[in-house]
Amino acid sequence: xxxxxxxxPAGSASPLSRRRPxxxxxFQIACLAAGLLVLVILVLIAITTTQQSATWFSTVGxxxxxxxxxxxxxxxxxxxxxxxGTAVTSVIAIVIAFPMSVGIALLLTEVVPRRxxxxxxxxxxxxxxxxxxxxGLWGFLVLAPWLQTIYQSIASGLTGVPxxxxxxxxxxxxxxxxxxxxxILAIMITPIVTSLSxxxxxxxxxxxxxxxxxxxxxxxxxxxxxVWPHSQTGVIGAVLLGxxxxxxxxxxxxLVIGSSPTITTHLFSPGYSLPSVIANQFGEATVGxxxxxxxxxxxxxxxxxxxxxxxxxxxxxxxxxxxxGA
Amino acid sequence: MMAIASxxxxxxxxxxxxxxxxxxxxxTGGMFLAFLIAVIPLGFVLFTVISKGASAITxxxxxxxxxxxxxxxxxxxxxxxxxxxxxxxxxxxxLIAIPLGVLGGIYINEYGGNQVLARVINFFADVMxxxxxxxxxxFIFTIWVLHFGYSGMAGSFALACLMLPIVIRSTYExxxxxxxxxxxxxxxxxxxxxxxxxTVVLPAAVxxxxxxxxxxxxxxxxxxxxxxxxxxxxxxxxxxxxxxxNTALATQIFANATQPYTGAQARAxxxxxxxxxIAFILMIVARLVTARFARYSQ
Numbered sequence: 328x329x330x331x332x333x334x335x336p337a338g339s340a341s342p343l344s345r346r347r348p349x350x351x352x353x354f355q356i357a358c359l360a361a362g363l364l365v366l367v368i369l370v371l372i373a374i375t376t377t378q379q380s381a382t383w384f385s386t387v388g389x390x391x392x393x394x395x396x397x398x399x400x401x402x403x404x405x406x407x408x409x410x411x412g413t414a415v416t417s418v419i420a421i422v423i424a425f426p427m428s429v430g431i432a433l434l435l436t437e438v439v440p441r442r443x444x445x446x447x448x449x450x451x452x453x454x455x456x457x458x459x460x461x462x463g464l465w466g467f468l469v470l471a472p473w474l475q476t477i478y479q480s481i482a483s484g485l486t487g488v489p490x491x492x493x494x495x496x497x498x499x500x501x502x503x504x505x506x507x508x509x510x511i512l513a514i515m516i517t518p519i520v521t522s523l524s525x526x527x528x529x530x531x532x533x534x535x536x537x538x539x540x541x542x543x544x545x546x547x548x549x550x551x552x553x554v555w556p557h558s559q560t561g562v563i564g565a566v567l568l569g570x571x572x573x574x575x576x577x578x579x580x581x582l583v584i585g586s587s588p589t590i591t592t593h594l595f596s597p598g599y600s601l602p603s604v605i606a607n608q609f610g611e612a613t614v615g616x617x618x619x620x621x622x623x624x625x626x627x628x629x630x631x632x633x634x635x636x637x638x639x640x641x642x643x644x645x646x647x648x649x650x651x652g653a
Numbered sequence: 654m655m656a657i658a659s660x661x662x663x664x665x666x667x668x669x670x671x672x673x674x675x676x677x678x679x680x681t682g683g684m685f686l687a688f689l690i691a692v693i694p695l696g697f698v699l700f701t702v703i704s705k706g707a708s709a710i711t712x713x714x715x716x717x718x719x720x721x722x723x724x725x726x727x728x729x730x731x732x733x734x735x736x737x738x739x740x741x742x743x744x745x746x747x748l749i750a751i752p753l754g755v756l757g758g759i760y761i762n763e764y765g766g767n768q769v770l771a772r773v774i775n776f777f778a779d780v781m782x783x784x785x786x787x788x789x790x791x792f793i794f795t796i797w798v799l800h801f802g803y804s805g806m807a808g809s810f811a812l813a814c815l816m817l818p819i820v821i822r823s824t825y826e827x828x829x830x831x832x833x834x835x836x837x838x839x840x841x842x843x844x845x846x847x848x849x850x851x852t853v854v855l856p857a858a859v860x861x862x863x864x865x866x867x868x869x870x871x872x873x874x875x876x877x878x879x880x881x882x883x884x885x886x887x888x889x890x891x892x893x894x895x896x897x898x899n900t901a902l903a904t905q906i907f908a909n910a911t912q913p914y915t916g917a918q919a920r921a922x923x924x925x926x927x928x929x930x931i932a933f934i935l936m937i938v939a940r941l942v943t944a945r946f947a948r949y950s951q
Contacts, residue, residue: 347845354847358764361756362774365781365821368814372788375795430687438684447688449940454695456932458875460903461925464910465698468918514694545677568783575785577878578903582910602787602878606907609882625791629784636783640776 372629380623386616392623397588397604399612404620406627408588412505412600413628416580417573419509419594420516424573425566427513428520435521436528437550448522455518463582466511467503471583474510475502478595497593503585506594511583512573520569527561527646528554564642571635575628577602601628702925709923719889720905720920723912727919734890735924738901739931741894742805742884743874746812751866753813754820755855758862761821762828763850775825781818787878789814794882803885805899811879816869823865827858864939871935875928877903902928 384392387404394405431451435444482500485492531554539549585597586607601624612618709727717731757778765771793811801807831854839849855862885898886908902924909921 351845351847354850355764358756358760361753362760362765362771362821364753365757365774365778365818368792368817369777369781369784371796372784372792376788376791379795427687427691430684431691434684434688438681450692450695451688452936453933454691456871456875456929456936457695457698458877458903458925458928458932460875460877460906460910461702461929462698464906464921464925465701467910469697469701514691517691545673547677547680548673550680571783575783575787577785577787578907582907602785605787605791606878606881622791622795625788629788632783632785632788633780636780639783640779644776 376622376626376629380619380626382616382619383623386619395590397599399608399617399620402616404616406601406620406624408590409599409601409604409624410627411590412584412588412598413574413602413631415505415594415598416508416512416584416600417570419506420512420573421566421570423510423513424517424520424569428517428565428569429524429562431517431521432524432528433550433554435525437546437554451518451521454514459515459576459578460582462511462515463579466507466579466583470511471502471507473502474507475500478502478504478506482595493592494594497591497596499591499593499597500595501585501597503583503597504595505584505598508580508584508598508600509594511579512576515576515579516569516572519572520565523565523568523643524558524562527558527565527643530561531557558646561643561646564639564646567635567639567642571632571639574635575602575632577606581606601625699929702922702929705919705922706924706926709919710926714923715927720900721888721916723909723914723917726916727923729916732902732905732920732924732927734887735900735902735905736927737890737892738805738884738899739874739903739928742808742880742899742901743812743870745806745809745894746816746873747866747870749809750813750816750869751820754817754866754869755824755862757817757821758824758828759850759855761825763846763854775822778818778821778825782822785878786811786815786876787881790879790882793879798883802896803883803898804896805884805891805894807883808880808899808901809894811883812873812876815876815879816873819869819872820866823869824858824862827861827865828854830861831857860942860945864943867935867939867942871932871939874935875903875932877907880904881907902931 383404387394391404392406394403395407396403396405397408431447435447439447478495478500482492482496485496488496535553535557536549539553544552580600581603584600584603586599586603587597588599588604589596591598605621605624605628609618609621612621714727714731715736716733718733719730720732720734721730757774761771761775761778765774789811792814793807797807797810835853835857836849839853840846844852880901881904884901884904886900886904887898888900891897891899906921906924906928909917909924912918912921
C-alpha cells in the first residue's frame with residue numbers, strides 16, 4: 328500500500344544559507360504563532376469554561392448534574408432533559424438529512440451531467456448561506472403554526488395504535504417541538520453532508536463503475552455494487568460530522584424546540600436542547616449556580632461535539648487515504 | 654433448447670428486465686426527489702422573507718434609529734444601529750481573523766511540511782470548524798466579558814474564533830494548488846522563503862484565498878449565538894466598538910422573533926431580508942472571484 332501517494336508538500340526544503348535575514352525568521356515565527364493559536368484557543372476554551380462551571384458540579388454533584396429536574400427557581404439544575412433533547416433532535420435531523428444528502432450527492436456525481444451539476448451545487452450551498460436565525464424566525468412564525476394542524480391530525484389519527492402513538496401521539500402536541508427542531512436542523516445540515524458525501528463518492532475509481540456497467544448492471548445496481556462499498560465509510564464519517572453540526576446548532580433550535588425541559592417519547596411535544604437552553608436563559612442567569620450550570624452545559628456540548636468530530640475526521644481521513652492509496 | 658435459452662439471456666442483459674429497470678427508475682426518481690425536498694424549504698423561506706421583509710425596507714429602516722419599542726409599528730425609528738453593528742463587528746472580526754488565518758495556512762503548507770506539529774494544527778483547525786458557535790460566545794464571555802464588560806469588540810473576538818479555522822483551512826487548500834515550480838524558480842533567483850511566499854506564492858493563490866475569506870465573513874455575519882453573551886442588544890447606535898453593549902441584525906431578529914407585536918415581527922422580517930442580502934452579496938462576490946481564478950489558471 329502506498330503511504331505517500333501525493334507529491335511531497337512544498338516548503339520542506341530548507342533555505343540554502345544558514346544565516347537567514349531577520350525578516351525571514353520573523354515571518355516564519357509569525358506564521359507558526361498563528362498556527363499555534365488554533366491549539367491555544369481550543370485549550371483555553373476547555374480550561375476557562377470548565378473553571379466557570381465548577382460551581383455547578385460542586386454544588387449539585389454528579390447525580391444532580393445528571394438528574395431530570397431543571398428548576399433554577401428552587402435550586403434544581405439537572406441537565407438530562409437537555410442532553411435527551413439534543414440527542415433526539417439531532418437523530419431526527421440525521422434520519423431525514425442522510426437519505427436526502429446521499430441522494431443529492433449521487434444525483435450530482437452519477438446522474439446529472441457536469442454542466443448541470445454546478446447550478447445544483449449553488450442552490451444547495453444557498454441553504455447554508457441562509458443564517459440560522461432566519462431559519463428560526465421562519466420556523467417559529469410560519470412553519471410551526473402550519474405543522475401544528477398536521478401534527479394534531481396525525482396524533483388523533485394514531486390514538487390507540489400501539490407503537491406509533493408512543494412517538495407521534497400524546498396530548499401536548501405543539502407546532503414547536505422536538506420534531507420541528509429536527510426538521511429545521513435536517514435542512515441546515517444537508518449542505519455540509521451533501522458536499523462531504525460528494526467528495527467521498529467522487530473518489531470511486533471510474534474503472535469500478537465501468538466494470539459494473541460492463542457486467543450489465545443498471546445505474547442503481549452499479550451504485551449499490553461499485554460506488555457504495557467504496558464510499559460507505561466516508562459517507563458515514565460525513566453523516567457523523569453532520570450530527571456534530573446538528574447537536575451544536577443553537578438559534579434555530581432555540582426558536583422552534585418549544586423550550587420545555589421534559590423527557591418524553593412524544594416527538595410532537597415541546598422539548599429543549601443543550602445549546603438552546605444556554606441561548607434562551609443566559610440573559611436571566613445572574614451570577615451563581617444558574618450561570619455556572621449553563622456554562623457547564625456548554626462544556627458538555629463542547630466535549631460531545633469534539634468527540635464526534637474527532638471520530639468523524641478520523642473515519643473520513645482514513646477512507647480518503649485508502650481511496651488515494653488504492 | 655439450450656441455445657435458445659442462452660440467447661434469451663443475452664437479450665436480457667442488454668436490455669434490463671422489467672423489475673430491474675423499474676428499480677433503477679425509482680432510485681433515479683428518488684435522487685431528484687431528494688433535491689426537490691431540499692429546494693422547497695429554501696424557496697419557501699426566501700419567498701416569505703422577501704414578501705414580508707420588502708415592505709419594511711426603506712432608507713429610514715436601514716439607516717435610521719434608534720430601534721423603537723416593540724409595540725410601535727415598523728414605520729417608527731429604524732434598524733440603523735443593528736446594521737451598523739453587524740457591519741462594524743463583522744468587519745473587525747475579519748480584520749483579526751483573516752491575517753491570522755492566512756498566516757496559519759501559510760505555516761501549515763509552506764513551513765510545516767510533513768512535521769507532526771503542522772499535521773496536528775491542520776487536524777485541529779478542521780475539528781475547530783465543527784465546534785458550535787455558541788461555545789465561542791461562552792468562551793469570550795468567560796475570558797473577556799467577565800473582566801472587561803460587554804462590547805462590540807468582544808463580539809468581534811467571538812466571530813473571529815469562528816472564522817479563524819475556516820480561513821486557515823481554505824488558505825491551506827489554495828496554497829496546496831500552487832505548483833512547486835513557481836517556488837523553485839524564485840529560490841533559484843536567491844529569494845528568501847518569506848519573500849517567495851509573500852511575493853510569489855500568495856499572489857498565485859490570492860483569488861482562492863479572498864473567496865474563502867469572503868465565505869467566512871458571510872458565515873460570521875449571519876451568526877447570532879456568539880454575539881448573545883458578548884454584545885447584548887441596545888436600542889441606540891453605539892459607535893464605540895471597544896466599550897459598552899452593542900447590537901447586530903442577527904441578535905435583533907432573535908430578540909424580536911418571539912414578540913407578539915406586529916411591529917416587532919415586521920422589523921424582524923426586514924432585518925432578516927437585510928441580513929440575507931448581505932450574506933448573498935458576499936457569496937456572489939466570492940463566486941465571481943473564484944470564477945475569475947478558474948479562468949486564470951486555464
